[in-house]
Amino acid sequence: MQANLTKTPASLLLMIALSAVLAGCASPKHRAPVEDRPVGAQARTTPAVAPAAAAPVVEAKPAPGAENEGKPGYYTVKPGDTLIRIALENGQNWRDISRWNSVENPNRIEVGQVLRVLPPSVDAGAVSTKAVASPRVESRPLDSRPTPAAASAATPAPAPAPTPVSAAPAAAAAAGADDDLTWGWPAAGSVTSGFDEQKNKGLAFGGRAGDPVLAAADGRVVYAGSGLRGYGNLVIIKHNATYLTAYAHNQSLLVKEDQAVRKGQKIAEMGSSDADQVKLHFEVRKQGKPIDPAKLLPSR
Template identity: 75%
Template structure:
């Protein structure tokens, strides 16, 4: 009997051991397995290379940049126009186009450097010339109110006002640029004197249609309305030193490159780009505004 019990216990123990082995060999949930090649080592993931930034396009220097800061050259600033640059440097804007080989006079860039003196001329010597001349005397202006305009006439067409054969314009006065014979640009009275900041010339009163006269012999270098603040404008170049400007006209009676004589009617007074009828008259010496009262004769 005892032997039978021992055999039964041994059988039960064998069955229990077999069940345990089967349970270990067949788990219900398998552990995750990572397949790796033989000899492979764990390495941190290599980040994807950043996209390379395309190279910036080569910036070409603006025309004339090599001349920046040199005498006789001007660096274009925001708001500049070729007409303004020419006026401020005492030149014909068409000459600036030619000297700088500009394809389009209306397209100049900020930072562009322009030649503003005649090629072959020593710009340093030009800039060294005194703006004020010892030969010019300061004379009081006759600004009595109510002075009537002289030489008034009915409006004329440009064709009627221009001479049949335009006389040649002198490039310099016989005894020097400062010896030009000057005349008054209108018969109206002076309403505002010269001020280097507020009024770079003289302002004359009058009525619409009053004649505007060339102050000296010369050649028209601009006739139009392309300069802000001046309205319908005429600019006359008298010689290598002097320019005069006549602003706010209602009618222009001359054309660019036309030769004119002192006292010739070149426009009719108006209020273009102004709050009232008036003539704004400037004298520029080497491009710098000077007081016209120092040049105009007594009257």
């Protein structure tokens, strides 16, 4: 056998070796771990990615009462407003404003909300027109009284009979009745700071802690509490459709909301709540606008 191999050409031996190697690779026991897949199988098994959907457009919800913005007799809530402050600035009871606007939680009003600040029975347009049409009456000093000589010299000529206009005479009579109040001093102490429409919207009275604070006129308490920043323990009295008075920085309050009070009745005790010293801050509001109380209070 050895003799035969030595006689075999080298080329023939190389061919036999290569054939053996190829036969081993083709054996089923050594198949490569490759799985045949049809073309396009990946595309069928991978879900298509949908294009990103556009973000939905959310329309801004209008604030409650926005349809009345700018109308006479309505007020648009501003940052920092509270229902108590809005009521004071408009000469109303905060509970009434809450009821007129169906406000369930008076502590939750939103900026931009439009609130009715006049009773539903009042024609706000007529009130606005009347205020513009009679500036002479509004600008007259509240405590001025014409002398007899001036009254006789200023006797006007007979005027033509006026044309009847809905409830204008009744409104005028009511306004006259509202101005007919008897006023008294709210504290016995001296005035330490006078009226300034921008810096001090009332009078400041000096005194000692516990000194009595008195109702300046007959009326009904519409607020008694400390919910108005800058006023401390506060009492607000509504005297009629025109006038409110406010008594601030008290040490203690002696009346409750919706309580009727008489002129000179003790309603609180002087203090320094939300203030740097003991004092009474006293305001008079005419239809919500602060006026100088000294023009209404009698001489001492």
